[in-house]
Amino acid sequence: MRFMVMVKATRDSEAGVMPTPEEFAAMGAFNEELVKAGVMEAGEGLHPSSRGARVAFSGQERRVIQGPFAQTNELVAGFWIWKCASLQEAIDWVKKCPNPMRTDSEIEIRQIYSAEDFGEALTPELREQEERLRREVQGRAGGG
Incomplete structure (x- = not known):
C-alpha cells in the first residue's frame, strides 16, 4: 500500500520560517531511516501558500484564486510518499x-488509490494507459 503523509502547515511555515540546522538534521536522520527501511518513495517541503494558487472548477468555468489561503490548519507544508504494509505501519512511522x-x-496520513481499487471502471485500455504513463514518469525520474 502507498500512502501520502502530509505535514500540516502552521503560522510559522506559512510565514516562511525555515528550520534550524538542528531541525534539518533531525528530519534528515528520520528520512534516512525511512529510505533504509524501503518505506520512503518521495518527500518534499512546500513553499507557503502566499506563493501558490488554486483553480476553482464550476462546470466549464475556471477561476484562479491566488494565495495566501486563510485556514492554515487545512494547508499542507510538506509531504512524503511511503510504501507500507498497512495504515498502522504508516502511523507507527509517523x-x-x-x-x-x-x-x-x-x-x-491518506492511502493512495491503486488500480485495483477502481474495479471495472478502469477498463483494460485505461489500465494500460495508466501503466504506460507510470513507466514513462519513472523513466524520466531515473534519468531515462
Whole structure:
C-alpha cells in the first residue's frame, strides 16, 4: 500500500520560517531511516501558500484564486510518499518522526488509490494507459 503523509502547515511555515540546522538534521536522520527501511518513495517541503494558487472548477468555468489561503490548519507544508504494509505501519512511522514544526503540529496520513481499487471502471485500455504513463514518469525520474 502507498500512502501520502502530509505535514500540516502552521503560522510559522506559512510565514516562511525555515528550520534550524538542528531541525534539518533531525528530519534528515528520520528520512534516512525511512529510505533504509524501503518505506520512503518521495518527500518534499512546500513553499507557503502566499506563493501558490488554486483553480476553482464550476462546470466549464475556471477561476484562479491566488494565495495566501486563510485556514492554515487545512494547508499542507510538506509531504512524503511511503510504501507500507498497512495504515498502522504508516502511523507507527509517523509516531517516530521528529516534530516537523517548532509549535504543536499535525501529520495526516491518506492511502493512495491503486488500480485495483477502481474495479471495472478502469477498463483494460485505461489500465494500460495508466501503466504506460507510470513507466514513462519513472523513466524520466531515473534519468531515462
